[in-house]
Amino acid sequence: MSPHPRDGRDAILGRVRRALGVGAEDAERRVAIQKRLYDHVRNLVPARTKGSADDLIKQFKEMLESQSAKVSEVGTADEIPELIAKELRDNNLPSRLRMGDDGFLVEIDWDRAPTLEIERGRSDGHDPVGLSHALVGVSETGTLILISGADNPTTLNFLPETHIVVVRAEDIVGPYEDVWERLRETYGERAMPRAVNMIAGPSRTGDIEQTIVMGAHGPRRVHVIVVEE
Amino acid sequence: MQSTAHAFKGNAARALEDRQLQEALANVPKGFVGKRAEARARLPEFDALRDQARDLKNHVLANLDLYLEEYERKVFEVGGKVHWAASAGDAREIVLSICREAGAKTVVKGKSMITEEIGLNDHLEGAGIEPIETDLGEYLIQIRGEAPSHIIAPAVHLTKEQVEADFRRLHRDLPEDRRLEEVDELVAEARSVLRDKFLAADVGITGANMLIAETGSSVIVTNEGNGDLSQTLAKVHIVVASLEKVVPTLEDACTILRILARSATGQECSTYTTFSTGPRRAGDPDGPEAYHVVLLDNGRSELLGTDFREVLRCIRCGACMNHCPVYQAVGGHAYGWVYPGPIGSVLTPSLIGVEEAGPLPNASTFCGRCEAVCPMRIPLPGLMRKWRELEFEKVPPPFAQRFALKSWAWFARHPRLYQFASGLVIPVVARMAGKKGAFNKLPFGNGWTRHRDFPAPQGRTFHQQWRNQKRRRARS
Ligand code: SF4
Numbered sequence: 001m002s003p004h005p006r007d008g009r010d011a012i013l014g015r016v017r018r019a020l021g022v023g024a025e026d027a028e029r030r031v032a033i034q035k036r037l038y039d040h041v042r043n044l045v046p047a048r049t050k051g052s053a054d055d056l057i058k059q060f061k062e063m064l065e066s067q068s069a070k071v072s073e074v075g076t077a078d079e080i081p082e083l084i085a086k087e088l089r090d091n092n093l094p095s096r097l098r099m100g101d102d103g104f105l106v107e108i109d110w111d112r113a114p115t116l117e118i119e120r121g122r123s124d125g126h127d128p129v130g131l132s133h134a135l136v137g138v139s140e141t142g143t144l145i146l147i148s149g150a151d152n153p154t155t156l157n158f159l160p161e162t163h164i165v166v167v168r169a170e171d172i173v174g175p176y177e178d179v180w181e182r183l184r185e186t187y188g189e190r191a192m193p194r195a196v197n198m199i200a201g202p203s204r205t206g207d208i209e210q211t212i213v214m215g216a217h218g219p220r221r222v223h224v225i226v227v228e229e
Numbered sequence: 230m231q232s233t234a235h236a237f238k239g240n241a242a243r244a245l246e247d248r249q250l251q252e253a254l255a256n257v258p259k260g261f262v263g264k265r266a267e268a269r270a271r272l273p274e275f276d277a278l279r280d281q282a283r284d285l286k287n288h289v290l291a292n293l294d295l296y297l298e299e300y301e302r303k304v305f306e307v308g309g310k311v312h313w314a315a316s317a318g319d320a321r322e323i324v325l326s327i328c329r330e331a332g333a334k335t336v337v338k339g340k341s342m343i344t345e346e347i348g349l350n351d352h353l354e355g356a357g358i359e360p361i362e363t364d365l366g367e368y369l370i371q372i373r374g375e376a377p378s379h380i381i382a383p384a385v386h387l388t389k390e391q392v393e394a395d396f397r398r399l400h401r402d403l404p405e406d407r408r409l410e411e412v413d414e415l416v417a418e419a420r421s422v423l424r425d426k427f428l429a430a431d432v433g434i435t436g437a438n439m440l441i442a443e444t445g446s447s448v449i450v451t452n453e454g455n456g457d458l459s460q461t462l463a464k465v466h467i468v469v470a471s472l473e474k475v476v477p478t479l480e481d482a483c484t485i486l487r488i489l490a491r492s493a494t495g496q497e498c499s500t501y502t503t504f505s506t507g508p509r510r511a512g513d514p515d516g517p518e519a520y521h522v523v524l525l526d527n528g529r530s531e532l533l534g535t536d537f538r539e540v541l542r543c544i545r546c547g548a549c550m551n552h553c554p555v556y557q558a559v560g561g562h563a564y565g566w567v568y569p570g571p572i573g574s575v576l577t578p579s580l581i582g583v584e585e586a587g588p589l590p591n592a593s594t595f596c597g598r599c600e601a602v603c604p605m606r607i608p609l610p611g612l613m614r615k616w617r618e619l620e621f622e623k624v625p626p627p628f629a630q631r632f633a634l635k636s637w638a639w640f641a642r643h644p645r646l647y648q649f650a651s652g653l654v655i656p657v658v659a660r661m662a663g664k665k666g667a668f669n670k671l672p673f674g675n676g677w678t679r680h681r682d683f684p685a686p687q688g689r690t691f692h693q694q695w696r697n698q699k700r701r702r703a704r705s
Contacts, residue, residue, distance in 0.1 A: 007312040008315050016294045020293070020294065029295060033299065033477070036477050037442065043484045063497060064377070100307050122514040122515045125427075148510075149512065155462070158454050158461065175483070180480065194513060196446075197460070200497070200501075205365045207366035208365070209253070213412055213416040217423065218458070219454075
């Protein structure tokens, strides 16, 4: 597809090697690089990521709130339908939401909020509310980790004006690095799901006179529900 | 983009007289500078992270060939394609041929300085494909036919009144009596206009803040979510990134992320950070069907072998320009090419030649703030000084002396800059005046036109070119 793909590649790598004064068959460097790629050594991790589970949940919550997200805590997942129904009512939003096939979300007893209309699958851009389940919450910056796939379609993260994200308290970790550890357990070494979305509040822009406005292209509202058990 | 870097002084003088621009520029120190300082204060490890990030990137650059090979292999394994582009022209052609193959009529773009560098939009338009910038700031300047004036806030030079006038001129199908006085009204209008474009586009093009050798992922960092819509909704996702964006591991990416947003906007983190790895997988309800990465060299492999290698650590956070008294006074357009501010003063001569960009390394008061805030600890003033020395060696002294005196006079006439400049330029003048030589020809006078067609030091480093020229002069 590109005009001379191999030429481009070899010429560029050749120039890089000449500039560095190294050869392609540099066994010592190759071994060192492989080690680095497989060892998962952590660089400096900020001290704020250490603390009890409660500390981390508190930090996660405060960070998200300072980034203009709303955070609610519920004891059990069965409280979620009524909470969402009320939230949508309070904000004059239609009681219609869309979610994927996520096991945790599907298991919830949605009949507890009979007014809620629930649709499934990816968004085509016309859904007022998206509901997702975050794999992890990172406390150091109040960041939700969402993984692409049929369980939680990526389009739900960006197209609806309101995004509700459920995260289990036990999935809240301190630093980003803990996320990679969990992903490697699930996906294996040197592998990633198609998309890992880190989300830290509603979409925003400061592009006009540095005035911050929510809802630039993605959700105007992000509501995070932390489930204790 | 046609460079006017050679005309920096004229550009700058005009900028200082432009009242609307001055009003808009007043927002720079108000927003970014204070917020960065607060973010730094909240993270005690911030400066130690900068040290690590510098060392990390030095390690990458010293092993760039191997990390690029690893990265390419991983992209291939997940079903993506890597295209190597030696020059801006190659990159444009590669992107165009992918778009053509996809039968693309419209292309939505996330914010990407690299696509500015290669002049992609003009090229696509020339081929009948409509590129649509979706980052609000980029959209604002695209509809005005302007270049970005800042690497993370491309429309920082505009006031909301200008934006309103543009929207009324352009969005003709909307009611004339609609309210557009407030910033949130303007944002809402842009959102709805661009939403339709996202849904209709055939190809999404983004840049990359990082490429991960470990996993073959590309990383974008945004606040608006426009990059994500660009790369999620279209059938084809094209990432255009320069070679030096690669980092070894996901852990390394964390180090860069911890300093990037704090340095850029003073946020703890940007709203969206997305790691994309290949096209849609079996069972995925969304995501692109094809995933391409265009890896751009455009002179960087040459830089790697010079004293200017350090500039390749740059993560394009914009802190150096936010804190620069010259940038604050004249804005980004005066620099005349894609990259403004201190980073531009070092990078532009490297990429389009010092003959064209010679005035930029002089567009400095050497106050040292840029280096003090650079998260990657790039010695920007030192590198600018290096360009000046090279330029000076190349330019015979009598002219150089006059030039330096003129620079001084120019700074002296502009009190906002003078306080920083005085005491710094004078020693340079003295040193220049002490050298002897003959006045041969005017520098900066070369007729550089379409610079993206003249990628950086072709085949020879600047040092070599300079030595050769000296030799030629000695012979004549
Ligand atoms: S040179 Fe440093 S401060 Fe300037 S944009 Fe690059 S990383 Fe940021």
